[in-house]
Amino acid sequence: MAFKVGLLGLGTVGSGTADILLNPEKRHPLLKEVEIYKVGVRSPNKPRSVALAPELFTNDLDAIVSDPMVDIVVEVIGGLEPARSLILKAIAHGKHVVTANKAVIARYGEEIFSAANQAGVYVLIEAAVAGGIPVIEPLKQSLCANRIHTVTGIVNGTTNYILTRMQTEGGDFESILADAQQLGYAEADPTADVDGFDAADKIAILASLAFGGRIKLSEVYREGIRQITADDIAYAERLGFVIKLLATAHRDLHQSANEPEQLQVRVHPTLVPKEHPLASVNGVYNAVLIEGDPVGQVMFFGPGAGSGPTASAVAADLLNIAAILKVGRGTVTQTDGTPLLDPLLACSHQEYCAIAPMQELVTRFYTRILTQDSPGVIGRLGTCFGNHDVSIESVVQIGMRDNLAEIVVVTHHVREGNFHKALEEIRTFEAVCTVPSLLRVL
Ligand code: HSE
Numbered sequence: 205m206a207f208k209v210g211l212l213g214l215g216t217v218g219s220g221t222a223d224i225l226l227n228p229e230k231r232h233p234l235l236k237e238v239e240i241y242k243v244g245v246r247s248p249n250k251p252r253s254v255a256l257a258p259e260l261f262t263n264d265l266d267a268i269v270s271d272p273m274v275d276i277v278v279e280v281i282g283g284l285e286p287a288r289s290l291i292l293k294a295i296a297h298g299k300h301v302v303t304a305n306k307a308v309i310a311r312y313g314e315e316i317f318s319a320a321n322q323a324g325v326y327v328l329i330e331a332a333v334a335g336g337i338p339v340i341e342p343l344k345q346s347l348c349a350n351r352i353h354t355v356t357g358i359v360n361g362t363t364n365y366i367l368t369r370m371q372t373e374g375g376d377f378e379s380i381l382a383d384a385q386q387l388g389y390a391e392a393d394p395t396a397d398v399d400g401f402d403a404a405d406k407i408a409i410l411a412s413l414a415f416g417g418r419i420k421l422s423e424v425y426r427e428g429i430r431q432i433t434a435d436d437i438a439y440a441e442r443l444g445f446v447i448k449l450l451a452t453a454h455r456d457l458h459q460s461a462n463e464p465e466q467l468q469v470r471v472h473p474t475l476v477p478k479e480h481p482l483a484s485v486n487g488v489y490n491a492v493l494i495e496g497d498p499v500g501q502v503m504f505f506g507p508g509a510g511s512g513p514t515a516s517a518v519a520a521d522l523l524n525i526a527a528i529l530k531v532g533r534g535t536v537t538q539t540d541g542t543p544l545l546d547p548l549l550a551c552s553h554q555e556y557c558a559i560a561p562m563q564e565l566v567t568r569f570y571t572r573i574l575t576q577d578s579p580g581v582i583g584r585l586g587t588c589f590g591n592h593d594v595s596i597e598s599v600v601q602i603g604m605r606d607n608l609a610e611i612v613v614v615t616h617h618v619r620e621g622n623f624h625k626a627l628e629e630i631r632t633f634e635a636v637c638t639v640p641s642l643l644r645v646l
Pocket residue numbers: 334359360361362363397402508509
């Protein structure tokens with residue numbers, strides 16, 4: 205019995221997936237039962253690097269998702285449309301779906317998973333977050349008995365590559381971004397990566413799985429790395445930190461049952477202590493640290509993108525579905541006629557999680573302030589922070605820049621709202637010229 209795959213897209217991930225399916229030797233034996241039946245591409249006659257028969261190709265992607273012979277649709281075309289519509293159409297035609305499309309899942313997860321549950325099909329998304337790193341299935345299965353409280357990830361390789369080079373070379377963001385674009389590490393339009401959109405999609409998906417509810421992407425706080433300067437990297441280094449773009453999802457396990465629960469889901473550059481396990485994740489690599497009770501800390505590390513790694517995740521999802529179909533669990537219905545899906549593999553979230561406003565976040569801050577070099581300035585800064593309940597861990601006058609004193613402040617854990625109020629007041633001080641940097645500290 206062969207399981208027939210309709211492959212939508214033969215770009216980087218599609219080619220990698222085809223490569224695995226066409227070369228099953230020394231891999232899981234079930235791969236030999238998964239057959240590429242159709243391949244949907246824009247230009248069917250274009251020469252390809254993978255050895256697929258020309259008659260498999262078509263540019264009619266709608267015909268693939270409605271073809272009665274196709275068991276599983278693999279969507280690796282990316283983008284929002286027509287990917288979303290093709291996924292929904294595949295589901296409506298009773299196909300299981302494997303997708304690497306984080307943007308579609310983060311935005312249309314409710315629509316897609318509701319349709320899949322109604323149709324009794326699986327939509328598996330391991331490749332959508334952190335490429336080759338297994339993190340979706342571990343959250344769904346291996347760690348499912350834990351109370352997860354925090355997921356912290358470096359989930360965007362482009363920004364991690366840029367920040368790592370800024371760290372090691374001391375260069376500025378713009379010049380390293382330009383070089384990364386020339387080398388093919390960053391897209392011509394880098395917005396999705398450097399402004400944190402890609403990481404926000406990924407942490408929304410991880411938070412949903414970790415905390416068992418839906419996440420509104422618009423409520424995920426997002427800040428990118430454009431404002432990070434070589435100076436900040438150097439000062440952070442002197443204070444014992446590296447700067448990373450972290451995506452974080454947190455649930456307070458100690459919150460009283462009487463209070464409505466609010467999660468934190470956020471993406472922003474963060475000062476990470478050099479001894480923290482995420483501090484040494486460099487270059488294009490990704491890592492996800494999951495913390496729960498009783499497991500403690502578990503960190504997943506590896507390639508977050510690329511043809512082979514992402515295809516490894518796609519092929520694993522394909523095998524999961526093939527395994528279910530093989531033992532006849534793909535078509536089970538309950539006595540009331542509704543489909544019965546494996547509860548550890550399917551998505552059963554119904555409710556949206558409430559997300560706390562950033563003002564309520566309690567975190568440490570690093571800020572850099574340029575002031576007149578006159579007596580009493582540091583004292584006034586300290587008093588102002590104190591008045592707003594912001595406790596300071598250290599204040600250092602680093603030196604002079606353009607005849608101004610450069611002062612770096614690191615706080616203890618404080619309420620974000622209080623910190624901003626203090627800073628608002630500080631900006632009005634006559635001696636204060638600018639506040640060029642403001643970053644959170646892990
Ligand atoms: N653009 C992403 C990154 C890879 O830089 O990590 C795909 O998710």
